[in-house]
Amino acid sequence: MSGNTFGTLFCVTSFGESHGPAIGCVVDGCPPGLSLTAADIQAFLDRRKPGTSRHVTQRREPDAVEILSGVFEDRTTGAPIALLIRNQDQRSHDYRDIADTFRPGHADYAWWQKYGVRDYRGGGRASARETAVRVAAGAIARKWLAERFGVVIRGCVTQIGEVSVPFESWDETGRNPFFVPNASLSARLEAYLDELRRDGDSIGARLGVVASGVPVGWGEPVFGRLDADIAGAMMGINAVKGVEIGAGFASVSQRGSAHGDELTRAGFLTNNAGGVVGGVSTGQDIVVSLAVKPASSVRIARRSIDRAGEAVTVSTGGRHDPCVGIRAVPVAEAMLALVLIDHALRHRAQCGDVSTPTPHIAGLAPEGRQDVPSPGRA
Amino acid sequence: MSGNTFGTLFCVTSFGESHGPAIGCVVDGCPPGLSLTAADIQAFLDRRKPGTSRHVTQRREPDAVEILSGVFEDRTTGAPIALLIRNQDQRSHDYRDIADTFRPGHADYAWWQKYGVRDYRGGGRASARETAVRVAAGAIARKWLAERFGVVIRGCVTQIGEVSVPFESWDETGRNPFFVPNASLSARLEAYLDELRRDGDSIGARLGVVASGVPVGWGEPVFGRLDADIAGAMMGINAVKGVEIGAGFASVSQRGSAHGDELTRAGFLTNNAGGVVGGVSTGQDIVVSLAVKPASSVRIARRSIDRAGEAVTVSTGGRHDPCVGIRAVPVAEAMLALVLIDHALRHRAQCGDVSTPTPHIAGLAPEGRQDVPSPGRA
Amino acid sequence: MSGNTFGTLFCVTSFGESHGPAIGCVVDGCPPGLSLTAADIQAFLDRRKPGTSRHVTQRREPDAVEILSGVFEDRTTGAPIALLIRNQDQRSHDYRDIADTFRPGHADYAWWQKYGVRDYRGGGRASARETAVRVAAGAIARKWLAERFGVVIRGCVTQIGEVSVPFESWDETGRNPFFVPNASLSARLEAYLDELRRDGDSIGARLGVVASGVPVGWGEPVFGRLDADIAGAMMGINAVKGVEIGAGFASVSQRGSAHGDELTRAGFLTNNAGGVVGGVSTGQDIVVSLAVKPASSVRIARRSIDRAGEAVTVSTGGRHDPCVGIRAVPVAEAMLALVLIDHALRHRAQCGDVSTPTPHIAGLAPEGRQDVPSPGRA
């Protein structure tokens, strides 16, 4: 195991390089009997795939997924599910000139030092192209979570650079190329990103991801806390530099009398916890916020060194996302789904016999919420 | 495994409740031959232990550690090291009246739903008392990291409530009861916390933790990234709600031409990455920031329900920390140490034969840094 | 993790040396709500403890177990259960003269090469004394298996040296100091072992272990097969050199038309499979046989070398078992219990929603068997 398997019981083993023959994964531990076809997975891949607007990389990849195993007559069998996505539109020659230089902000230097060799073509294994397989695996997870527990997972971009996006509705996120939950800001963001592209620069973003309908009781104290695993999963997405659950950094200046969510027969009155206390889900929405750094591939010349240690300047051409945070939305949703299904299985393994007499609390899962709160710190 | 073991190769299995007979852990995977006595561990426990000033809980626990195994003639043998800390100053009767109510902000409700039973005395397993064993295990980790690689790990409080604390010097953090790196703010913080205590309220905090001297190359892409594991470890500390690496949430509004750390023969020019790119350490300082929520135990009455679902008000007496962030400093240091030693071992397992000709870069580990940058976002 | 944790979901982390302050373990993943007291565990420890007859080691250890955590008001809480057994009757001076020599058949040479240091007192960590904690952990496992599924686990000695013991009844195994299932052979075995003791020699043994009432469906193909995990667990007991499931080595000369167990509405007609096919339990008895080598500590002088590489002769005094296979019976039972509970939890994690319409087959678990077949090859 050198870090390419995610999960304890619902395990995703990812493989593949940006410019190799293929990327893919093996999903082991999926409950048997789940209805599943390639189309179920493809729908989610299509949301993440490159080339869908001028604001993301122009690499043309159909990202067509093939199910190699673990599904028989459109049902999962409990055997490992292998997913394969062939790479199509490699332009490896774009990368020939960076074989010997270390691009600032990229994994080049650190990985070369670690492994002694590196597949430099398009970032190789370090490329965000790898995240396609997370989306594919996540599609299986969220299908099961939805069918078995009614869990719904949604993400959006809540800030791009200086432009903060007030939450309006989840419906809107699917109607614009930025995954923002607010129609009124599209024009402004288009102009903003067009300018960045002209400058040959990139920009960071803030994302919000919310899981609704998660039952109370998932998570394993003390080291397998649900929030700990979510934080690890999110920080493990390429370019993420910060993660918050619930009130997040705003809790630094909160008082305890304000932060602790009061509980009434009508439900929790607030959700500063973000749906997790003591590492265990409360039944409220799980609310996650994350910071995605600006893409490191910029046309603007920057200082670096080469393998000989000589000073060079690096200007990165090729086809890149000016704001990698945008396409990170389906990836973050997928990672949250993977954490949740894993804990669903872990929970029933240990606590499958527990039947706690739940006091009637309105609005909590599994009964489901009517109102879905806005993501981010709100 | 239900979440009480941390690490892949250097593993800490924690046990114990706040008001049970003892807390402790088993450390498995420690390299043999390390010089180790109980005193080496006690020094770190004493930094975290309760009752050291009026600003922390007044529970009196000597937190005296006993080494039960794995050490022979003051050297580790490679066998598991069991550490035992007997509880001394339980006042379980303080908790009798909360046996049937769910305190807001606490794990009470969620854990009861999960397990069907709960040891309510002092929070039982959910108590921050458990973090003592992390500090004990971390003491072993940091001793090895220091002796083998020269790694130094330091933490401090950089904000309490609205009071932000400018970084002055690491030396100062050991001289005040708040772990703040700045002498001039002590009086103000004393007054601030005295007032909180009078109000029966609590407050959040921001912490910074820095590891210096970490060699380039630790971390396992793509799911075992060093930053992912750090984020998981930090969010897994009681009361933590947010984690940042390097620039963290500030990177949302950064441009790529500013964020990516330029590299020269004289070293990296900035450290927005916080010492990790592509999930692998760069040799720069690893810089982590975290948000700790206000303690949930407050004397101010708050609304909740009891096990029968009836509305109650809860006012938490007992002996509590008004700002749990303070005593979280040694815990955060310990968790960072545990992540780092685990990756040190994982790295040499896979890459033990790699010898990359390092270009001479000034200031990078393993050569070590002279200057230690301030923690937090700076 | 350096090999001191057993199990995937029901995890036992063992610690302690033969002549250190204590041995013990942490059991993580136990389902909550199980009724449990120290007495429940002590009963099994007493079966294994030394000094109960002249045919086993005369070391006097009460092996009194203390529960340190994870149990509240005599019920498991789902938190880790730490068990502690203080060592009492160390005679470390017995071992001073072997500090620098490598006893033939013992771990001395290999462990010293591996770790560079070794706690030579009584074999340190390599001592079979460590198996007491397996018995303690196994006691929890078998209690849950019995209460939840009606699983019964029994073991016996089926051969000592040249003396093969025909199976008569399980009841008999508790009435003689050899754990043999046959009253008529006690006198012969007493004489046999008395002679061995006079000779200062030791002898091997064959054991049989049977689990009845195991439901169909436990085990995880392809690498987590139930039989694979049983084989690993058994071979991991000190001194075990061979493991068989069902027909075992007898299947080498069987024809397929004889080996494959025919299935009728009245149940399986034979049990060559030993209760496992394709890595999954069939509902029949799980039948395991193992070979335990003779104890390596013999008074007869044998050739070896010392740390300087010089030739020496070694004659091992101290207090030893002439036939370690005898006290291995409760250990083997415990290990089988640990494998089974782990797979019970793993099974319901993945397949908790499966309800297969079982054809009515007489005699299969979970309905339970009336007749319990004899262990071993029959």
Add this chain to the structure above:
Amino acid sequence: MSGNTFGTLFCVTSFGESHGPAIGCVVDGCPPGLSLTAADIQAFLDRRKPGTSRHVTQRREPDAVEILSGVFEDRTTGAPIALLIRNQDQRSHDYRDIADTFRPGHADYAWWQKYGVRDYRGGGRASARETAVRVAAGAIARKWLAERFGVVIRGCVTQIGEVSVPFESWDETGRNPFFVPNASLSARLEAYLDELRRDGDSIGARLGVVASGVPVGWGEPVFGRLDADIAGAMMGINAVKGVEIGAGFASVSQRGSAHGDELTRAGFLTNNAGGVVGGVSTGQDIVVSLAVKPASSVRIARRSIDRAGEAVTVSTGGRHDPCVGIRAVPVAEAMLALVLIDHALRHRAQCGDVSTPTPHIAGLAPEGRQDVPSPGRA
């Protein structure tokens, strides 16, 4: 994780069904810098592939392997290595009539009960076809073990049914279709198997596998013992019912004064231990013996039941191996290689700094042995 990943640090995740589109695996944790091409792997697959003689199944599968990732310019990069083998010669219609019946000795009944669904075509996931991917992964492991440590792994058939095969030479095993180490028995075995085939029956086999050149010190007491992991790996191969290390079951009737291997400056005098004591390698040959049951697919009619619980008779046509033990030889070698590389990495993770002054002992690895002992019990 539901049992399809093998190993702790060098991890193989296997996928695929006998009659699905493909089988394959992901190898994670391979040290970087190893020279590797598809041809290196193909050589081992060709030894196992079906259709090479009339004594094995006549299914025609080229078993051509494609490397999808983790290798760049014919060197491993440290990234996961995905291997893909497309299925070619499925005759699924052969299996239509067994969709509703449970073949005696097969996984049919137990897997259906476990998962509620099953891919019955050719045994689906339970088919020994899956072992091809173990051979492929093992090829990478043994290449590294050979280049880095000089470890050589060899296996052979030592008994088929009643025909025991005295060891003559390793060279011979490659020259006959039975992998037996003795030229003089080929004619007899051909006649024996021809007769079995005419009878429509099958037969068991005993295999021996030996690893030479394994350095002293691999293995992790107490639960990760090298012999425990070997036993688990071997029992996890389809159809294996027994495993021995070294003297194995013969040790039951040995005395301690005979069993414990004496050590002199000229090396160990015997190898009853089979190269492992206290769970750690001694530097001697690692000697493993295993029992493979007769194939369960026989033309002879046998009693069983169908999904409705009705009595049926089953006669299995299709293309099958009369003695599955034969083609298990490369599989057993591969599994031993996978255990060894995993422990090589685990050992250097924890003990990478240990340098024990080895007394000069002739004939022990890493110096290497001239004489290779015969496998099995000898």
